[in-house]
Amino acid sequence: xTRLRVRPHGRLIAAVALSTAALTAxxxxxxxxxxxxATTAGGVKAGxxxxxxxxGSMDDxxxxxxxxxxxxxxxxxxxxxxYGEIIKAFEAKYKIKIxxxxxxxxxxxxxxxxxxxxxxxxAPDVVDLGVPFNQSGAAEGLFAPxxxxxxxxxxxxxxxxxxxxxxxxxxxxxxxxDASRIKVCPTTFADLLKPEYKGKVALNGNPNKSxxxxxxxxxxxxxxxxSFTDIQPGIDFFGKLxxxxxxxxxxxxxxxxxxxxxxxxxxxxxxxxxxxxxxxxKGLDWKVSVPTDGVYAQYYSQAINKDAPHPAAARLWMEYxxxxxxxxxxxxxFARPVLLPSMTADGTVDKTLVANLPQVAGTPTFxxxxxxxxxxxxxxxxxxxxxx
Amino acid sequence: xxxxxxxxxxxxxxxxxxxxxxxxxxxxLPLLVxxxxxxxxxxxxxxxxxxxxxxxxxxxxxxxxxITTTLQGPYLNSLAxxxxxxxxxxxxxxxxxxxxxxxxxxxxxxxLRESVLTxxxxxxxFGGIPLAFAFVATLGISGVVTQLVHLDSLGWNLYSxxxxxxxxxxFLVPLMVLISVPALDGLRPQWREAAQNAGATDGQFWxxxxxxxxxxxxxxxxxxxxxxxxxxxxxxxxLVGGSVPLVTLKIADALSGNxxxxxxxxxxxxxxxxIVIAGLVMAVYxxxxxxxxxxxx
Numbered sequence: 001x002t003r004l005r006v007r008p009h010g011r012l013i014a015a016v017a018l019s020t021a022a023l024t025a026x027x028x029x030x031x032x033x034x035x036x037x038a039t040t041a042g043g044v045k046a047g048x049x050x051x052x053x054x055x056g057s058m059d060d061x062x063x064x065x066x067x068x069x070x071x072x073x074x075x076x077x078x079x080x081x082x083y084g085e086i087i088k089a090f091e092a093k094y095k096i097k098i099x100x101x102x103x104x105x106x107x108x109x110x111x112x113x114x115x116x117x118x119x120x121x122x123a124p125d126v127v128d129l130g131v132p133f134n135q136s137g138a139a140e141g142l143f144a145p146x147x148x149x150x151x152x153x154x155x156x157x158x159x160x161x162x163x164x165x166x167x168x169x170x171x172x173x174x175x176x177x178d179a180s181r182i183k184v185c186p187t188t189f190a191d192l193l194k195p196e197y198k199g200k201v202a203l204n205g206n207p208n209k210s211x212x213x214x215x216x217x218x219x220x221x222x223x224x225x226x227s228f229t230d231i232q233p234g235i236d237f238f239g240k241l242x243x244x245x246x247x248x249x250x251x252x253x254x255x256x257x258x259x260x261x262x263x264x265x266x267x268x269x270x271x272x273x274x275x276x277x278x279x280x281x282k283g284l285d286w287k288v289s290v291p292t293d294g295v296y297a298q299y300y301s302q303a304i305n306k307d308a309p310h311p312a313a314a315r316l317w318m319e320y321x322x323x324x325x326x327x328x329x330x331x332x333x334f335a336r337p338v339l340l341p342s343m344t345a346d347g348t349v350d351k352t353l354v355a356n357l358p359q360v361a362g363t364p365t366f367x368x369x370x371x372x373x374x375x376x377x378x379x380x381x382x383x384x385x386x387x388x
Numbered sequence: 389x390x391x392x393x394x395x396x397x398x399x400x401x402x403x404x405x406x407x408x409x410x411x412x413x414x415x416x417l418p419l420l421v422x423x424x425x426x427x428x429x430x431x432x433x434x435x436x437x438x439x440x441x442x443x444x445x446x447x448x449x450x451x452x453x454x455i456t457t458t459l460q461g462p463y464l465n466s467l468a469x470x471x472x473x474x475x476x477x478x479x480x481x482x483x484x485x486x487x488x489x490x491x492x493x494x495x496x497x498x499x500l501r502e503s504v505l506t507x508x509x510x511x512x513x514f515g516g517i518p519l520a521f522a523f524v525a526t527l528g529i530s531g532v533v534t535q536l537v538h539l540d541s542l543g544w545n546l547y548s549x550x551x552x553x554x555x556x557x558x559f560l561v562p563l564m565v566l567i568s569v570p571a572l573d574g575l576r577p578q579w580r581e582a583a584q585n586a587g588a589t590d591g592q593f594w595x596x597x598x599x600x601x602x603x604x605x606x607x608x609x610x611x612x613x614x615x616x617x618x619x620x621x622x623x624x625x626x627l628v629g630g631s632v633p634l635v636t637l638k639i640a641d642a643l644s645g646n647x648x649x650x651x652x653x654x655x656x657x658x659x660x661x662x663i664v665i666a667g668l669v670m671a672v673y674x675x676x677x678x679x680x681x682x683x684x685x
Contacts, residue, residue: 108644108652130646199529199540206637211646242631248529249547249631260530376648384462387631 047311050163051147052319055312061319064312066095071313073098074113074124075105079254079278081169081270082333089329090320096313106209107133114142114305125314127303130211132376134165134301135369143303146315148322153342157366158299168321169270169335170299172290172360173212173219176272178263179285186264188293189223189237198245202252202262203238204271208380210251215298216266217379218367223294228367231375232382239386249387258282269358273334290360297364299338324348334358431663437656454657462633463654467661469633470618473549477556478613482606484557485564485613492565493572505569508562515559520626523555547628555623560613567612571605604677611673615666635662 044054046064055061065071071090078084087098099122102109107130114137117123129137137143143164151163159166175192177185182200186192192201207213221227221234241247252262254275265272269290276286302321308314320326327337331353343349367375441451457463492504514522526533527546534540545551575598583593599606621636628634639658642651 106644107646108649112644132647132649136649206641208641208647209645214647249628250524250528251626256524259525259528261524261528380648381461384465384631384633388633 045311046315047144047306047308049311049315050145052149052315055315058319061312061316062094065310065316068310068313069096070310071096071098071317072101072122072125072309073317074101074110074127075103075107076100076128077103079274080333081335082274082329085332086321086326086329089325090317093320094316096316106130107211111137111142114307118307121309123305123307123309125305125308125310126317127305128168129165129301129303131298131301132369132372134160134303137303138162138164142306144306144308144311144314146304146318148318150322150339150342154322154338155341158338165301165303167299167338168302169327169330169337170297170364171268171270171334171336172358172364173215173266173294173296174269174272174288174290174358176257176265176267176275177287177289178257178260179287180283181260181263185287185289186291187289188291189220190293192241192246192264193244195244195246197264199248200262201241201246201264201266202248202250202256204253204265204267205251206383208383211298212268212271213266214376214379215268215296217383218375219266219291219294219296221294221375222296223291228365228371229374231378235379235382235386238383242387247387254278257286258284269360270334270336273356273358288358290358292361295360295362295364297336297360298366328353331357434656434659434663437653438660439657441653454653455660457654458657458661463635463638463658466633466635466638467658467665469549470635470662471665473553473556473632473634474614474617477553477560477617478610480553481557481560481564481613481617482610485561485609486568486602486606488561489565489568489572493569504565508565511562512559512566515620516622517626519555519558520623523551523558524627527551527554547631549632552624552628552632555627556617556620560616563616564609564613567609568602568605571602575601607673607677611669614669618662618666 049055052058052061055064076083087100091098110127110129111133113124138160145163147163154166175186179185203213203216204210205213207217217234217238218231220237221231224233224237226233238247250256250262252265256262257265269288272288276288279286302318304314304318324343327339327343328350330337331350334357438454439450440448441453442448492501495501523546525531579597580593583597624634625637625640635658639655642648642655
């Protein structure tokens with residue numbers, strides 16, 4: 001009898017011990033390594049450096065970054081703005097391995113990763129964010145201020161005065177069209193309403209979620225008498241498109257285009273333009289035009305995680321992206337790098353790449369942060385009603 | 389715990405029972421801890437997030453704002469849309485699944501039964517993005533069947549409420565078949581013979597014997613189907629984007645996107661609404677089920 005009575009207790013203790021051990025193991029993993037707090041040749045901690053001068057020289061920065069040996073990036077799709085080649089070129093130039101996590105993640109996921117992995121080795125070092133997220137992230141104190149060598153050349157309205165974020169590349173809302181399926185490709189938003197495009201017009205996602213789809217609605221608003229503070233005409237425009245059967249809610253991707261499911265796709269010009277090359281080999285004639293009646297440009301921005309586990313590598317990555325080499329690589333992916341105007345002026349830009357860009361007249365203007373907040377609230381409220 | 393240490397139901401030995409009860413309870417402790425951690429913590433975090441509000445640089449404050457937001461405008465529409473779609477597809481799925489299962493059970497050929505059951509097992513787990521693309525390829529705008537039969541001229545549109553219902557039924561009906569076959573097998577032929585001997589018609593047999601016996605299965609199946617449809621996300625996300633208002637899509641918009649900022653707590657409040665709705669469905673189902681199973685034992 002005694003044995004019988006002892007056994008359940010033993011089992012209980014074992015079970016409790018086992019779960020405790022599992023819990024300890026869970027919480028103990030992923031602590032930040034010590035190298036992150038190393039002091040640079042310039043006498044400043046890498047995580048507190050605000051420019052190359054804090055490291056001493058560019059060579060010192062390279063040495064410090066290569067000593068860390070790794071760079072954690074997140075949400076950089078290889079087929080988006082030529083990021084695949086940029087990553088390869090950076091790895092080839094420096095002895096640093098890039099760990100690119102979830103290439104298809106959204107800006108909100110990036111911010112979540114920065115917050116939830118604070119102090120861990122696998123937190124993202126740098127982030128590439130959609131416009132509203134750089135401002136909210138900076139307000140929450142998530143980013144480290146750092147001025148790349150070419151910081152002063154970035155136009156004032158495209159950077160944070162405290163250098164916590166600055167725009168990296170962007171483009172215009174464009175209309176991509178499969179000329180082998182569509183007789184006459186639309187070149188304006190007004191064209192899209194024509195009955196011949198029935199069941200053919202798509203956005204790259206839901207504008208409440210996807211930045212490019214949001215840009216599409218904004219551009220449609222500008223084309224239909226709206227403004228940066230008034231997106232309703234754009235929502236109404238898509239409501240009209242839905243009503244006459246032209247708009248299809250399919251999220252356009254290269255796959256849906258290839259299948260002929262979304263023969264007309266409203267998307268960033270750099271994505272549409274890069275699809276053109278990809279499709280040519282598959283016998284698809286993909287035409288890209290920036291609609292003349294609704295010109296809307298938007299840039300993404302780059303920022304360094306304040307608690308980056310590889311602070312020197314993060315800063316080297318920034319220097320690389322904002323060097324002529326990095327900016328030209330974005331250009332090669334049909335994205336317009338933020339330094340394009342200054343590089344055109346000083347002749348460091350690759351002119352053949354500029355010639356490949358879809359043609360746009362005039363210089364882009366950008367909505368203010370408060371405008372964006374207001375129109376997003378309107379969009380969240382009225383979009384479903386317009387298209388369902 | 390070994391079963392022999394548990395007292396038999398209605399055991400007369402009161403003292404032994406009292407002595408052993410605390411130990412038996414202790415034995416479930418790891419399970420309770422596990423359940424508390426894996427179910428309690430997320431629900432707690434969800435509840436906390438749903439009723440709090442945090443702005444950068446300020447302390448977290450208690451608020452009912454998130455929940456109020458989810459009960460208005462497009463969020464309320466998405467909740468209603470989800471309930472409508474789930475209830476409709478679950479109802480149709482329950483009826484169709486039961487009819488197919490009955491056909492399979494009464495068929496003489498073993499091959500039919502085996503093939504239908506195997507196919508159901510596979511199809512009930514066919515969901516998400518692969519399912520969406522299978523439908524796009526067959527019934528989408530440039531889909532094979534759409535082009536062949538000119539479905540578009542008949543007004544067919546895959547990217548709509550109807551289209552989504554058809555896709556949901558594609559995995560809900562097989563699921564219902566899997567649930568109902570064992571129950572229908574349990575419907576003994578002797579009962580039917582007895583009813584016939586007593587002069588009952590087919591209709592009377594089903595009304596007074598068949599359906600009451602099957603009621604718990606039917607109800608349980610409906611609830612399971614409702615839950616499956618209610619929580620489905622990937623298929624709808626790949627297919628209809630924002631054009632059919634669904635609560636799971638709204639949660640995704642608020643939680644992970646490139647456009648809306650600081651909506652995480654609204655997403656949590658929406659999840660809380662989903663839990664409440666699932667709870668309400670269970671609250672209707674449980675007493676009904678208890679009532680219909682009572683006389684079976």
